[in-house]
Amino acid sequence: MKKVSRRAMAVLALTFALLLGLGAFVVRYFLRGADWAVFPGNPHTYSSGILNSGILTDRSGTVVLDATEGRKYAEDAALRKAMLHLLGDREGYIAAPMLQEYADQLVGYNFLTGTYHLTDKASTGTLTISASAQQKALEALGGRAGTVGVYNYKTGEILCAVSSPTYDPDQVPDIAGDTTGAYNGVYVNRFFNATFVPGSIFKLVTTAAALETLPDAASLSFQCNGSFDVEGDTVNCNGVHGAVDLKGALAHSCNVAYGQLALQLGPEVLTAYAEKLGVTDSFFVDGYHTAKGNFDLSDAPNVDVAWSGIGQYTDMINPCGFLRIMGVIGGGGEAAEPYLMASVDSTSLLGDYHAKTETTGRLLDATTCQTLTDMMRNNVQQIYGQGNFGDLPVCAKSGTAEVDSDQMPHATFAGFVADPNCPLAFIVVVENAGSGSAVCASIAGAVLQECAAVLAAE
Numbered sequence: 001m002k003k004v005s006r007r008a009m010a011v012l013a014l015t016f017a018l019l020l021g022l023g024a025f026v027v028r029y030f031l032r033g034a035d036w037a038v039f040p041g042n043p044h045t046y047s048s049g050i051l052n053s054g055i056l057t058d059r060s061g062t063v064v065l066d067a068t069e070g071r072k073y074a075e076d077a078a079l080r081k082a083m084l085h086l087l088g089d090r091e092g093y094i095a096a097p098m099l100q101e102y103a104d105q106l107v108g109y110n111f112l113t114g115t116y117h118l119t120d121k122a123s124t125g126t127l128t129i130s131a132s133a134q135q136k137a138l139e140a141l142g143g144r145a146g147t148v149g150v151y152n153y154k155t156g157e158i159l160c161a162v163s164s165p166t167y168d169p170d171q172v173p174d175i176a177g178d179t180t181g182a183y184n185g186v187y188v189n190r191f192f193n194a195t196f197v198p199g200s201i202f203k204l205v206t207t208a209a210a211l212e213t214l215p216d217a218a219s220l221s222f223q224c225n226g227s228f229d230v231e232g233d234t235v236n237c238n239g240v241h242g243a244v245d246l247k248g249a250l251a252h253s254c255n256v257a258y259g260q261l262a263l264q265l266g267p268e269v270l271t272a273y274a275e276k277l278g279v280t281d282s283f284f285v286d287g288y289h290t291a292k293g294n295f296d297l298s299d300a301p302n303v304d305v306a307w308s309g310i311g312q313y314t315d316m317i318n319p320c321g322f323l324r325i326m327g328v329i330g331g332g333g334e335a336a337e338p339y340l341m342a343s344v345d346s347t348s349l350l351g352d353y354h355a356k357t358e359t360t361g362r363l364l365d366a367t368t369c370q371t372l373t374d375m376m377r378n379n380v381q382q383i384y385g386q387g388n389f390g391d392l393p394v395c396a397k398s399g400t401a402e403v404d405s406d407q408m409p410h411a412t413f414a415g416f417v418a419d420p421n422c423p424l425a426f427i428v429v430v431e432n433a434g435s436g437s438a439v440c441a442s443i444a445g446a447v448l449q450e451c452a453a454v455l456a457a458e
């Protein structure tokens, strides 16, 4: 008898342990099931670490990815190339953190049916991106390396975030065997994950600092004789501008004026403004952690302080981060934070997702931004020409960013449309392409006009 009851006790103990384990599993299943389903090791939802579920469309309903069975990209080859850095490739060389971020909703996981769909309906994500703007931007870059970004600074919607070079994921070229350099850095998303020497577009940050901290900034005057001396070192200008005020200095992108202005402001104020405007920060944008820029004047001699205010020295910006600064100026001192996913119509029990606009909070005074707007509008009217921009009231600053001495400078161009009905900020970077406005103004103009047409049609 003793033996039997001992066995019964053992069976009871085992049963109890089993029930306890089952209970623990059920609790964990309900708490973490969605995470397990979208875990990158799950072969039902992933291949090569890339999410394979749901459908993605651009803001107008054009399907850019159908991942309900494998990965089917857009019909159009040009669109496949333009969207590659946002959607990722099949091999997993180009990550798609945006898809990972919305995996729960896109996979359509629920507790009862797992990832199996009772209906034929798949989860559908609608991007803020415009397929036509992406294609226009890639076409305008004309095979050159760089990036074009456009976003609505009132709502935060990113309409364009193109990265070049790129390729067709349905016709993968021999990238490893390429010797022409055409695919250098092809796996990098230059809009979110790269940093660039800004060149003279950084003069906008210096101007903002001057307008807010020098009592008489708008009435400052400078004398440019083509260069000036700082403790035995020379800061060269791109021309001989004679007597210029602040507005003229920005229009002519005068290095003598901005070098002297930087010295007048000093390293603390310049650093404070670079940091306040987010140059040195990383931002979270729908799965992406943007690359941090650089602004570091610790132990810098005065000549380097001067060059930092001109956008050279060790200055670096991330295109998405700088686009946000253009939004802040266009928005009168604060802007919407950029985002990519407008909504997900989800088959999961998590329900649908709808983006909400968040703001940067006030970063600059409204009067500072009004003055900057007037100065940047003057740049377009007097220097770059309105011709590239149709009837859009574009405000802009160009840059010609010196990089390695044996390479052509990067062309940079940034600004916004000063129109409450078309609140678009933009940035264009073309690597090793030469002069900023000559190269970039037509690219910016083509993409902005496409985006304006898309907004007007909505």
Ligand SMILES: [Zn+2]
Binding pocket: 224, 225, 226, 237, 238, 239, 240, 241, 242, 253, 254, 255, 256, 257
């Ligand atoms: Zn000058």
